[in-house]
Amino acid sequence: MPSKIKRAVLLVLVVLVLAAGLRLLMIYHSRREPWKLPQAPKVKLTSDDYVVPRKLHAYDLVSLQQLVGQPVWIRGGYQLAYYPYNVAGKRADLNHKAGLLGPIERVEVTEVIQQPSPPSLQWQSIPGSNVRVHVRSHELLAIFEKDSQRYAFSLGYGNDGDYKILADDILYYQDPHQLYQHWPQEVWNAIERHEARPGMNELQVQFAIGVGALESYGGSQRVLRYDNGGKPLRVIFVDGKAENVQDAS
Template sequence: MLSPEAKQRIRLALWVLLALVTLRAAYIFYQRHQDRVGVEKQARARNAGYSNPDYYVSPKKLYPYDLKSTKQLTQQPEWVKEGYRYTYYSYEPATKRVQFGHEAGLLGPIEKVVITDVVMATAPGTTQKHQVMAIFQKDDKSYAVPVGYEAGGEYKIYSDEMFYIEDPHALYKHWSPDVWQAVEQHQVKPGMNETQAVFAVGMGRPDAGSSSDEKTVHYPNGGKPLVVVYHDGKAADVKPDSQGS
């Protein structure tokens, strides 16, 4: 006959198992819901007759929610969505230490990254918040870039906002060769749209008060700042940014 303590342990184990199953089911439901949202968005665009093919692009996502699910990043290469936004650090594989005191650089526009591992790391001076770090190699050296954090047992993973998990050349295969050539040369040319500009020179900062008809965006561009004025979504004026990066 089971003792009261054994019965209590069994009940506790069952509650934990139920919680895990519920969490997993909720994640699967959310993932499928997001996939349906992407399909519905494309259908609405077709029905509305949108002429910009970019609107029909619906990149796949991983929807990671903890350390284990974030390791999905190791299953395929990634491409950076917004260059010059995300700082990466030197990493020592032997000791599995992230050198938070040594910023190694910024991920570049649509830079291809092959992630080999995802680990937890704690930055100096912090004890309650742990960084989720994606490990990759560049020029035969190891680096780590934050893709989320954990605090109090709760995870916030933002890798889906950082990376494409499909080759952007395939996602935006409808772009002309001239546009792709400008992107690969890290140039913004008149007639390019904002997505194409981000692919070419990275993240941008729009001026306050910009409208859909006319918009001014400042691009740090890795230390070579540009300012682009868009008219009706197309670059009309491209010049060096006197305001700096």
């Protein structure tokens, strides 16, 4: 073998040996260093995040009877419809809405009943076809008194023995004033007057003027529109606090 070829082969071998040695050295050092866990992003919790409202976990008509004689508070203002209730006939007129329950409105449940769903609610069409599916057969209703009249609102529905109970999603079983007693008194005063004010957080605004619909968002800003019982408002939130309250009519 010519000497030039020998030197070239030797040079290649030296380079390979050095590369292998460097690789082994890097592996050795990496294994000696302590393993660093990836840092999770820090989440800033507020006092509201530590409030855990009680749940009923009702699963049928019998378990819903726990509500009878108890006060409850409406979670989603101007979202939950109520209907006239005929005491003598023990039947709610579910075809004629009497109104919408207000934000954190207090009601006392006098009865919980089950009655057949109106035909308009029993069947649901599958989009893009003529097929209709039977989705509910009975309504589960809470009966309460308002302005000396009896009314009913829905707690869920049943279909051939299977129940969909919505009570935990639509009701507080504890007075929200106690659950959120850490809020300043001026905030509660504004809530009682149904006023949304700058500086309030989204939950406080919801307690004051009901549930809002998201119009837009970007970065730290969210814009929500509130029906507010027929007096619509638009609230601009920045970093979770109301910055601007506007008439949206």
